[in-house]
Amino acid sequence: MTSRIDTLLTEMKASNLDSVLVTSKANVYYLSDYLTDPHERVIAIYISADQDPILILPNMEKEDALSAGWSYKVIGYHDHEDPWELFKTALQKSEKFPQSIGIEYDHITLDRYNAVSSILPDTTIKDAKETLANLRVIKNKKEYTILKQAADLADFGIETGINAINEGVREIDIIATIEYELKKKGIQGMSFSTMALSGAKTASPHGNPGTKKIEKGDMILFDLGVIYEGYCSDITRTVAYKSINDEQKKIYETVLEAEKNAIAISKIGTAVGQVDLAARKHIEDAGYGKYFTHRIGHGIGLETHEYPSMHGNNELLLKEGMCYTIEPGIYVPNTGGVRIEDMVYMTEKGPEILTNSPKELRIIE
Numbered sequence: 001m002t003s004r005i006d007t008l009l010t011e012m013k014a015s016n017l018d019s020v021l022v023t024s025k026a027n028v029y030y031l032s033d034y035l036t037d038p039h040e041r042v043i044a045i046y047i048s049a050d051q052d053p054i055l056i057l058p059n060m061e062k063e064d065a066l067s068a069g070w071s072y073k074v075i076g077y078h079d080h081e082d083p084w085e086l087f088k089t090a091l092q093k094s095e096k097f098p099q100s101i102g103i104e105y106d107h108i109t110l111d112r113y114n115a116v117s118s119i120l121p122d123t124t125i126k127d128a129k130e131t132l133a134n135l136r137v138i139k140n141k142k143e144y145t146i147l148k149q150a151a152d153l154a155d156f157g158i159e160t161g162i163n164a165i166n167e168g169v170r171e172i173d174i175i176a177t178i179e180y181e182l183k184k185k186g187i188q189g190m191s192f193s194t195m196a197l198s199g200a201k202t203a204s205p206h207g208n209p210g211t212k213k214i215e216k217g218d219m220i221l222f223d224l225g226v227i228y229e230g231y232c233s234d235i236t237r238t239v240a241y242k243s244i245n246d247e248q249k250k251i252y253e254t255v256l257e258a259e260k261n262a263i264a265i266s267k268i269g270t271a272v273g274q275v276d277l278a279a280r281k282h283i284e285d286a287g288y289g290k291y292f293t294h295r296i297g298h299g300i301g302l303e304t305h306e307y308p309s310m311h312g313n314n315e316l317l318l319k320e321g322m323c324y325t326i327e328p329g330i331y332v333p334n335t336g337g338v339r340i341e342d343m344v345y346m347t348e349k350g351p352e353i354l355t356n357s358p359k360e361l362r363i364i365e
Contacts, residue, residue, distance in 0.1 A: 004031055008047055008135055012102070015131045019048040019098035019123075021116065024107040026302040027132050034068040035230050036061060042083045042112070050096045056083050084112075088119040102128025133307035137299065138321035143231065144345060147301070147323055150191075150233035151343050151354035153226045157182050158237050158357040161196060161222045165241060165364050171196045171209040182226055191225035191232035191304045202238065202337040205294055205329060216242040219252075219336045220364075225304060232304045234325050235355045236341035239362045248338075251288065251330045252361050255338045258282040258328040259359070262296055266326070266344060266351040272314035279328040280312065288330045291337075297325035300343060322346045323354075 022045040029035045046054040052072050059076035077083040105127040157178050164177040174196045197207045202221040218241045225234040258279035265278040276296035283292045297310040308316050327341030343354040
């Protein structure tokens with residue numbers, strides 16, 4: 001915890017920030033080792049170059065935070081109290097008001113932004129999103145181990161879903177089976193809404209599972225992930241049920257080869273955008289370019305989608321310790337779609353694939 005705060009202080013200095021107010025659940029956990037869902041209540045960590053860190057949270061959670069390892073000042077508030085006024089009082093007592101403060105523009109609400117502005121009227125407010133993103137982009141060995149365990153559980157989820165496929169079974173029934181079996185394995189929860197789409201519905205990259213029943217000739221797309229010890233996994237596999245036509249087979253083989261190309265080019269020093277383009281070019285050359293409608297992937301860790309965004313214009317260079325997804329897809333309206341997704345961890349020897357569920361075309365009988 002202390003080392004992460006020290007690293008943040010270094011990042012803040014490079015960003016010309018003398019304080020940061022961290023408010024997102026993931027970043028609070030990263031800096032404090034305290035994982036909580038505060039619902040509508042405020043939880044925040046104040047980091048300053050001029051004084052010790054301060055954790056602001058509901059008073060009822062104070063003991064839990066201390067038990068998790070937080071060893072600095074705590075401002076605990078009751079539901080009838082204004083946490084911002086208590087924070088202001090703490091700053092007044094210390095007589096150390098910051099000249100600049102970074103906040104998470106992509107997380108903080110307008111109401112809370114106004115509260116910060118009110119108690120720090122002479123302080124310049126800046127966006128600390130990139131500063132905090134840089135903090136989490138490289139995963140250490142402990143994080144790698146947890147991510148690998150989360151990936152293994154995602155593999156189990158895929159196999160559970162495939163084993164639940166039968167003619168007439170509904171998409172939501174398959175999802176229920178997956179989540180039940182994963183809960184028995186001890187996961188904290190799913191990292192996002194589990195997806196099991198069949199038939200023409202697979203043409204929607206973020207489609208909504210429902211009561212559609214599995215039929216012969218369907219492609220079935222699974223997209224799922226779990227939360228394990230605070231870290232997320234994410235995997236997608238697509239299989240065929242009973243039979244597959246020539247067009248479906250061509251789409252599948254195109255996506256699989258595109259994913260292999262993107263993995264092959266993933267090396268330390270390669271620009272993120274080149275990973276996207278390696279897959280995209282293969283799909284375009286096969287005549288399906290307009291049906292690949294999203295980026296190649298995203299960073300993954302404490303959140304399912306985190307920095308960096310793996311799009312074709314991103315010039316960020318891959319570094320050892322990065323963890324991200326590679327997930328090309330082709331989605332043809334009224335026909336169906338295929339996506340294949342893996343979690344990749346970058347090592348000095350090249351990409352290590354954390355998710356290992358089979359990817360060769362599978363026709364489920």
